[in-house]
Amino acid sequence: MPTNVIMPQLGESVVEGTLSRWLKQVGERVEEFEPIAEVTTDKVDTEIPSPASGILLAIYVAEGQTVERGTLLAVIGQPDERVEAMPSIVPAHAHEGAAAQTSAPSAEAQKSTAQRYSPVVARMAAEHGIDLTRIRGTGLGGRVTKKDVEAYLAAQAAQKQPASELAPWEQPGGGDLFKPTDEIFAAANAKQATPVSQPAITPIQPPTQPLPSAELSGTLVPHSTMRRAIAKHMVESKLHTAPHVTTVFEIDMTRVMAHWKANEAAFAAQGVRLTLTAYFVAAIVRAAQAQPTLNSRWTDDGLLVPNVVNVGMAVALNDGLIVPVIKNAQDLSLIGLARQVNDLATRARAKQLKPDDLQGGTITLTNHGVSGSLFATPIINQPQSAIVGTGAVTKRPVVITDADGNDVLAIRPMLYATLTFDHRVADGAIADAFMRVFKETLENWR
Amino acid sequence: MPEMTLIDAVRAAMDEELARDPRVFITGEDVGKRGGVFRATMGLYEKYGEKRIVDSPLAELSIVAIGIGAACAGLIPICEIQFADFIHPAFNQIVNEAAKMYYRSGGAWNVPLTIRAPYGGGIGGGLYHSQSVEAFFTHVPGLKVVIPSTPYDAKGLLKSAVRDPNPVLFFEPKKGYRSIKGEVPAGEYTVPIGKARVARQGNDVSVYAYGMMAHYAVQAAEQVAHEDGIQCDVIDLRTLLPIDKETILASFKKTGKALIVYEDNLTMGYGAEIAAILCSDGFEYMDAPIMRLGGPDVPAVPFSHPLQEAFMPNPHKIAAAIRQLAAY
Structure with a gap:
């Protein structure tokens, strides 16, 4: 019987967290209480201990994704056990609605998460060269909705000034290495029209967050957009x-x-x-x-x-x-x-x-x-x-x-x-x- | 502008068409002296006489067959089927004769026939007085299928149906005959067949409906707008065949989310075709699974009041479905 790994409540009034890193990969053996993932919230950074011993069978939340408490993160079980593509755990509010008979969304469709995108979201992402993992979904189970993409684009447009004539230049999968994202261009272009003192790209910030680990003191330097693009x-x-x-x-x-x-x-x-x-x-x-x-x-x-x-x-x-x-x-x-x-x-x-x-x-x-x-x-x-x-x-x-x-x-x-x-x-x-x-x-x- | 009920608007349309064109006549059960069981033809017998308002035998096959023959002979019949539930004996005449006449005669003969029939549930009519039959006929090329939801459209569309050179099935939501009121111009106007109506505008969810459900959809849309801030586009389809794809898709491209409401049982209902159009022509705009709300797949609308309520979509159920879709 597979055991679900669930996003825990990470403190009073903390209802969501960002999965910062998987410490185990699918197929790896884990022991009960062994840390399997690192989670960051606005209040605390911590590790999630495995609720059971076994093999990590499936991971449902990508690194960098922010999810609500109670979200299914992974499944642990035995090597011969099979897991569904996306089993169980439907957010509670998905069950409302006393329809005479409704045909959709089916229970299966409602289980989709932020990792699956609707056609309109996928198309808009391709058209505008958007990395969808950067958008926080407000739909069912953290789904990125069309409105989320529109809001993201509107925020982008508000940042850039003369950048509107720039064609979306980076299509997913077709981009050259080292290319920064379109925001960098928007920022770089904006700089041409604005006083030189304004930095086009946010420089590496002075350390802002204390490093959470007790045995290793230091600071956590946030990634710049360019750093993330290069890493990817x-x-x-x-x-x-x-x-x-x-x-x-x-x-x-x-x-x-x-x-x-x-x-x-x-x-x-x-x-x-x-x-x-x-x-x-x-x-x-x-x-x-x-x-x-x-x-x-x-x-x-x-x-x-x-x-x-x-x-x-x-x-x-x-x-x-x-x-x-x-x-x-x-x-x-x-x-x-x-x-x-x-x-x-x-x-x-x-x-x-x-x-x-x-x-x-x-x-x-x-x-x-x-x-x-x-x-x-x-x-x-x-x-x-x-x-x-x-x-x-x-x-x-x-x-x-x-x-x-x-x-x-x-x-x-x-x-x-x-x-x-x-x-x-x-x-x-x-x-x-x-x-x-x-x-x-x-x-x-x- | 005078306010009228839906049934008054239907009568006004027939009255005006009878007055306009001497070829127009009405036939059906109790349409003459009795003025129709719903009073759709009340006063017309007295005004136009027994040659133009013709009581028929209790035989739907013959009502439609007489209409087809008269149409081919140059008249313009309006056949009334007392309840849409009773149209089935005439199915062969409608599908095999009326729909195919123009095609089979190579354009030599056409059938300018209008068949009116009250349809739909929610009136405690039970198994044989509550059916929705539109999906049987929207499958048949050669027919036009019209369902008005407002008095204005009922008059304008019925006049268009009478003037149309093709057979038109004109289904009237009987629950709304007297409960739906609206302003209707006194004189001549028509509403074109084949154009849907945007009954309400919003960017969050598209709701497609017709007949009584179009009213419920608007009510539900107002409710969710007020309570949840969800703004719906409500499309009153008005004509089911031919389909106004343009209006249907324009709304979907705006919202990416679609709810289709009909009071027929769900499976193989008219909503399936709308869903198919959205999938094939609107795929790249889709932001949520397409959702249908219809009656359960039981043999008929039950007579028992609680069971009838369970069967029928209503504003509350539609609002719940809209919320579910908006949250997706």
Whole structure:
């Protein structure tokens, strides 16, 4: 007989709580009184002990969801026991109504919770790019109703000023990694029209809540919207979408560094700050054209291989990360690329990117070397297939062979570059072929 | 503008049509000297004479069959079936002859026939004087089915029915014959067949009803507005066939929640078709399961008063259903 795990009353006059974290996953064994979930209310944060020993058979409330006391959270039972998709526990007020004979909502339909959405709610969410888990449902059992979505949109509209001309730019499932939510755009755009002093994105707040745990003192820093968006995209890409593989190449940057030194001033005279990023983008274009398989998007119907190379470049912000896209990078010279890099990075830091700046990427560059990192294994920016990571250029002693075939020790500016790719799309040989072109382009730069 | 009962409005429509067009005549049981059991034709026999207000034998098959023959021969009959419960002997004439005549004759013959029949329960009429029969006929292409709920619509729609070149079944909510009153213009006007009426406006729940239930729906809507702050759109369908999909869907797109009320027993009732339209054409606007409120699936409306009350939808039951839907 399965045992229901119910949202407890967490104190006097506390009638609802937010399920902040599941400590056990479906299928895991739990013992009676063992904590299985963490719950946050406006008054107290606590753990919910398991009411029985057994296997966690089903979870009905997602992390981050706020539910009323008495809501069914999970079911614990034996491995061979089966549970309904959503059994028992109908909120008391669902039973009112002495109809002669009514056909709907059926008892089954009334058991739906916030995790199931009506067609109109699903459509509005898609149209407006809304993450429905962010909306608190006021319907039966916490259902998100059409009115809840309308109220949410109205609240959003009240916040944004000139943002109304922005098309909803992020469709669920189709978004590029690192994209912030539409609110960030609204806020960023609003900043353009308002005094500079107003921050477009709420900076990380000073700690506001004491950490509840007795043995660990500290503070709880609330997540920013961008942080949540990044978290979601990272988990989606790495854990639910692409099997990641990383290959590492060592690249001699002597030619590039020489070219850079020789042209920096000339570029500056034309108003362009030349950076290594421009060279890396140029090398990615060459490599992507040689191995288009990695400049692609995986779809169930087949591999979508664009005939352009749109290179996303990760730009670190104080409170997160954003990836504007250099469109048609294959058509741009080094100075054109550098100009694009300057423009996008500047506007990214000023939070003045437009939705279009973030769309259409086919491959991504993360130049993590700017912060001193030697090499890294970044996460693929979905729905793309690969991401290039470039580390810091450091002078290292390397063995080179001179024209006469003699090995000599030399001091060279060296770079570790990585290609992290989706193993569904390609195998190591293709990835290495890509990186050979990338390496040769940089080493033979002229 | 004079205030009239529903039955007075029905009589006024027939009077005006009889006066307007000499081809119009009325036939049915006790429609002549007696003036009809509900007094729908009271005074017309005296005014228009026995050739135009014709008492019939106690045989519904022949009432309708005579109407069809007369219509084909160029007259405009109004056949009265004393209670809709008694229409069944004429089912073959209506479905096999009247509905199909125009189609089967390749457009050579048409049947401008109106069949009036009081329908519905709540009057202590028991098994044979309380039935709702509309769903049998709304399944039949070739027929039009009209159910007015107000005196204004009863007059305007009945005049349209008489003038319509097709067979029209005109069902009148008999419980409302004298209890429903409203302003009715004295002279000529018509209400088009095929258009529903928005009886009340609101954004929370759409309630679809017709006949007596349209009144109850408005009462229930006022009750929940007052007590719960729930605002309902109430759509009085008025014409059941052809269906006014446009008005039905416009309301649903606004509210996303639908309650369909009818006093027929629930299963395979008219509300099922409304629900199907909402599902197929309004799916992306749906915010709650579509809900129907009807009578239980028992063979007839019971004679016993408490059982009749249990059978019939009423404003209280409708309000409860609206609350349930609004909370979903």
